[in-house]
Amino acid sequence: MMQVLILFIQILVLFAIVMLHVAYATYFERKIIGHMQVRMGPMRVGYHGLLQPIADGIKSFFKEDIIPEQADKAAFRAAPIICLVAMMTSLAVLPFAKGWVLADINIGLLFIFAMSSLASYGVILAGWASNSKFTFLGGMRSMAQVISYEIAMGLSLVGVMMLSGTLNLTEIVEAQGTSFTGMYIFPQILAFFVFCIAMLAETNRVPFDLPEAETELVSGYCTEYSGMRYAIFFMAEYIGMMVMAAIGTICFLGGWNGPFVIPFFPPFWLILKIYVFMFFFIWIRATLPRYRYDQLMELGWKLLIPLALANIVLTGIIKAFTS
């Protein structure tokens, strides 16, 4: 009984911290894009706009929640929840430091794939249930995109699984050791390249943000959403970015290991690396224009998947000869 209570408290703490991170990730993004475009970003609420995310959160809570007349009500209500739940559940298996993990399961990596494929249902349902052409097109695009890039992403991580010999995320970090050269980014540089591109596509970020392309589809699958439900989609997107960044860190950049140990706060290096990834996401958004749809599919199927397959074969050959 006591264990259940402790676990419950741990879940609540993780939830609260992640929610705060999500709120400030939006601030981080607006500030960085602002400075990259030679403007200041949010400045009005608090010192340099520091309270802006809080104000945004309160605003979206109290906004009117509109459900279109012709919408499929049940699916319309369920869609944002499916998105958020799928993303939040992946957090349970992420090891933030040695022992700092809610559920240390043997199939951690597969579990995260399963959850991220579930999240696409939220997007598809949102697109279909809103009963509007823009949202439907956005949903369809997202569906095709997620299916295509999930394969590339899964295959790119197979090399990591082969080197570490496990699917448990904690063990993957430990297999890389504490030294700088032990990180899997060096032997798996090809896989890392594929992973980075597939990561952008999986989270629907620029340059692959076709499901919510503002210039063509208004706002894609979430056009008909308003108020808190719209905010939930945003939260899911940012948590998704965070989860993907954490996977990249754990599988390629040595997880929570750093040049020296930080006392009392072991997850320091992991969080720092996650934020480097987040910066990468935002940097790309500020730099690159959107891909065309056929280019997106061509890149996924004709370049990334063959590259990932070649990486698996190469890793296998090298492993067979060295061991």
Place this chain on the structure above:
Amino acid sequence: MFTQIFFCYCAVMIIGTGLLAITMRNPVHSVLMVLVLFFHMAGLYLTLQAEFLAAVQIIVYAGAILVLYLFVLFLVSLREEVLIERYVDSAWIGRIFAGGLAVALIGILPTFILGEKGNWPLARVQEVTHTKAMGQEMYTTFILPFEIAGLILLVAVIGGLVLAKRNAADPALQTDEREIQK
């Protein structure tokens, strides 16, 4: 005790969502019910300590196959599809077949023997983790059936490519089809 309650919950949900999936009017809702069903199937695998199967169940069935079903649902015009003629004249023929199948399945039940057998008792699977145990068996003992399955899938992939390619290569055929559709 907890395992039994969990099993009963999963079993009831599987039967319930299975019934809902074939009775609901809206095909998209049916697909969603099947999605819930797949999740409870994965839950059943977890009670058997087969965590790899559970994850693959969700990744492959829920994440890929069911999404493709949704794709098909969205792409075909449902109002026309509904008008397809029945394969058999009377619904009772179908019911008799279904009933017979159910009786046969229940009849098989007593042949199940409880308990562990084979090279992989539960303790050993837990020791080496389910993923490793399955991989080892598949790539050593059952390598031939595994390769045959791979070959069959390859044939299916090539077949799909050929069928898709013919339409693109022969524009005359395409226009014919369009006219038929009109």
